[in-house]
Amino acid sequence: MRIRKLSEITLAAIMSLTILSCSKTTMPYSDVVDQKVDSILMLMTLEEKIGQLNLVTSDMDVTGPFIRKGYEEDIAKGRVGAIFNAYGAGYTRKLQELAVNNTRLRIPLLFGYDVIHGHKTIFPVPIGEASSWDLEAIERSARVAAEEASAQGLHWTFAPMCDIARDPRWGRVVEGSGEDPLLGSLIAQARVRGFQGTDLSQTNTILACVKHFAAYGAAQAGRDYHSVDMSERQLREVYLPPYKAAIDAGALSVMSSFNDLNGIPATASKYLMTDILRNEWGFQGFVVTDYTSIMELLHHGVAADTLDAARLALNAGIDMDMQSGFYNSALLKLLNEKKINEEQINQAVRRILRIKFLLGLFDDPYRYCSISREKETLLSNDNLLAARDMAKKSIVLLKNQNNLLPLDKNIKTIAVVGPLANSQRDMMGSWSAAGDWPNSVTLLEGIKNKIPGSQILYAQGCAIDDSNTGMIDEAVKIAKRADVVILAVGEAAWMTGEASSRASLDLPGVQQELVERIYSTGKPIVAVLMNGRPLTIGWIDQHIPSILETWFLGTQAGNAIADVIFGDYNPSGKLPITFPRSVGQIPIYYSMRSTGRPFDANNKYTSKYLDESNDPLYPFGYGLSYTTFDYGEVELSSSEITETDTLDISVSVTNTGKYYGREMVQLYIHDNVASVAPPVKLLKQFQFVDLKPGESKKMVFKLTVNDLMFYRDDMSYGFEKGQFTVYIGGNSRDVRTAFFSLN
Numbered sequence: 001m002r003i004r005k006l007s008e009i010t011l012a013a014i015m016s017l018t019i020l021s022c023s024k025t026t027m028p029y030s031d032v033v034d035q036k037v038d039s040i041l042m043l044m045t046l047e048e049k050i051g052q053l054n055l056v057t058s059d060m061d062v063t064g065p066f067i068r069k070g071y072e073e074d075i076a077k078g079r080v081g082a083i084f085n086a087y088g089a090g091y092t093r094k095l096q097e098l099a100v101n102n103t104r105l106r107i108p109l110l111f112g113y114d115v116i117h118g119h120k121t122i123f124p125v126p127i128g129e130a131s132s133w134d135l136e137a138i139e140r141s142a143r144v145a146a147e148e149a150s151a152q153g154l155h156w157t158f159a160p161m162c163d164i165a166r167d168p169r170w171g172r173v174v175e176g177s178g179e180d181p182l183l184g185s186l187i188a189q190a191r192v193r194g195f196q197g198t199d200l201s202q203t204n205t206i207l208a209c210v211k212h213f214a215a216y217g218a219a220q221a222g223r224d225y226h227s228v229d230m231s232e233r234q235l236r237e238v239y240l241p242p243y244k245a246a247i248d249a250g251a252l253s254v255m256s257s258f259n260d261l262n263g264i265p266a267t268a269s270k271y272l273m274t275d276i277l278r279n280e281w282g283f284q285g286f287v288v289t290d291y292t293s294i295m296e297l298l299h300h301g302v303a304a305d306t307l308d309a310a311r312l313a314l315n316a317g318i319d320m321d322m323q324s325g326f327y328n329s330a331l332l333k334l335l336n337e338k339k340i341n342e343e344q345i346n347q348a349v350r351r352i353l354r355i356k357f358l359l360g361l362f363d364d365p366y367r368y369c370s371i372s373r374e375k376e377t378l379l380s381n382d383n384l385l386a387a388r389d390m391a392k393k394s395i396v397l398l399k400n401q402n403n404l405l406p407l408d409k410n411i412k413t414i415a416v417v418g419p420l421a422n423s424q425r426d427m428m429g430s431w432s433a434a435g436d437w438p439n440s441v442t443l444l445e446g447i448k449n450k451i452p453g454s455q456i457l458y459a460q461g462c463a464i465d466d467s468n469t470g471m472i473d474e475a476v477k478i479a480k481r482a483d484v485v486i487l488a489v490g491e492a493a494w495m496t497g498e499a500s501s502r503a504s505l506d507l508p509g510v511q512q513e514l515v516e517r518i519y520s521t522g523k524p525i526v527a528v529l530m531n532g533r534p535l536t537i538g539w540i541d542q543h544i545p546s547i548l549e550t551w552f553l554g555t556q557a558g559n560a561i562a563d564v565i566f567g568d569y570n571p572s573g574k575l576p577i578t579f580p581r582s583v584g585q586i587p588i589y590y591s592m593r594s595t596g597r598p599f600d601a602n603n604k605y606t607s608k609y610l611d612e613s614n615d616p617l618y619p620f621g622y623g624l625s626y627t628t629f630d631y632g633e634v635e636l637s638s639s640e641i642t643e644t645d646t647l648d649i650s651v652s653v654t655n656t657g658k659y660y661g662r663e664m665v666q667l668y669i670h671d672n673v674a675s676v677a678p679p680v681k682l683l684k685q686f687q688f689v690d691l692k693p694g695e696s697k698k699m700v701f702k703l704t705v706n707d708l709m710f711y712r713d714d715m716s717y718g719f720e721k722g723q724f725t726v727y728i729g730g731n732s733r734d735v736r737t738a739f740f741s742l743n
Helices: 002-022 029-043 046-052 071-076 089-102 126-130 135-151 171-175 181-196 232-248 270-280 306-316 326-336 342-358 371-377 381-394 443-450 472-481 511-519 538-543 557-565
Strands: 054-057 082-084 110-113 210-213 253-256 286-288 396-400 413-417 455-459 484-490 525-530 546-549 629-631 647-655 661-671 682-691 696-703 722-729 735-742
Touching (some): 029 342, 046 326, 046 342, 054 071, 071 089, 089 371, 126 135, 126 171, 126 181, 126 381, 135 181, 135 371, 135 381, 210 232, 210 270, 253 270, 270 306, 306 326, 306 342, 413 443, 413 472, 443 484, 443 557, 455 472, 472 511, 484 511, 511 525, 511 538, 525 557, 546 557, 647 661, 647 722, 647 735, 661 696, 682 696
Parallel strands (some): 054 082, 082 110, 413 455, 413 484, 484 525, 525 546
Antiparallel strands (some): 647 696, 661 722, 722 735
């Protein structure tokens, strides 16, 4: 009893002294925090240290605010360092009190949750937000999510997902930013800034978590959890940059991925977690596994038992064990058997405690548990406006034959048809987590809000994914009575996200039959796609005059789509991922390398299919507007530069249509001859331009040698002198060109 009291007094003294000294010292804040951490570490028993490495789940998403049997005792005895799937100012306070009031050293818990695209106010799914290419709007989306999540007692989100994905069969395409490493890197940084702000100790910020490290988006055959096998060049050129960018932006936690990389599971990969992440990139935060990933080392076949799995993970550089409990049960025994050392445990604990200090949890464990702030923040008018703005910017106009869109608000009769036209749950998309789907605005509701004076007819037409065609006749009858049909088809929210790979990318169920029957009425049709990945919609592209890709837009989905359909917002979204014509083309992406036998329609013995085009249905960067944009010739400040020069690249863009519009101007580079076969194009920069009808603006890009660097034949990173092609346009396919040389 005497020792316990002395420890409590000593800890309190350490805390008060170091907190008081912060304002007077000239020491960097991180050094002050490190002193605090080391002071606490000196007081901790081995059991207390190991407890800090244990992350367990509450059952909030399934059963409400309840903790699993036995976990309350574990928390009270210091065997838990962090909890996920628990939110709400009152509930998190209750759990925090269990830790602070019952454990010897009163170390607070860290609360994490999947705040992926909003918390209570749900924003578009990440692939949708990426379609905006609007970094400020994406950062604002993460900022709103952080404010709402922190108001409900959360300190930590398992986002952003930084996995490059080039196989749309993989369900987790929906959680990322698409196929391009530059765009993915910039979006990753925007999300980190939005979540963490400039000061993690502010109670309206939350800790970001970079996931899934590494290369999870390249799972073979697009099958979730599957193996990844790739060259070092592919890993470094394509897959690592977004993770690195997020860490450079200040992210202080990283999640290991489920997959193995070249035969080594990521959770057991010292190469990834220590050599690259810490030694090469200088990462100072902590690494957490994905759900039960240490246990899954047994299934991978690299660990013989619980002890072996825990040893592999700790040796790799894994600090926190999510849900498997292997660290709690194995580390002490491994230490006694001298298979690990105490300093490895100490280092992991240091990293976790440091974050708890940075979040201010040692100053006040309950600082995120304000009931009044919770009530004021959630689903506020400002948050809903931000969600609607983000949703509008995420919509991509894929086709608009004969300028069917925007529709006239004075239209007399509209038929709104389709299984997704009035489904509140599906508006939220996958990983909507804490979002309350009864608050979402459906497409049908959004149209009614927009044109209350028109007659609006509705028919579901069919279910999303069953074979029942019994409702199609009713939908056809309604369509025949209307002046125009808005047809909402796509995937259910549950069909995308984790464990949601699909071998077919066609419309599920009998939706294609519904589309064809509605088309047979001869009525003008606007197809509204709702999905979390590219779909194979060749028939729709050939037959339906107007197509909007809306993804899953969240709480304000219906209002945002109606804003676009009726012309209150001119769509400006661009695809962050290529749409294939058929699954057989996958993987298909804009930056493939040319082959020794490039495509030639007149020569069979070139790289092509016998039964399909090489071209995608819609290329990367593609997206139309209600107006049209004309690009002038690309002008260069010089045809030759040196490694110290900056090359000015300019192009005039003119709005040649009738509507005010926003165009996203994209610049790509091709290295004409290099020591490594170069991609046919690589995105290097992009800029928005807003133009009135008839207005022109000159867009200027500044290119330096840094934009020309790549991993050379010896895997050194640098540039090579030679000739380059510049491409500028509104997508990766339709471009203007110019040439320069680096001497």
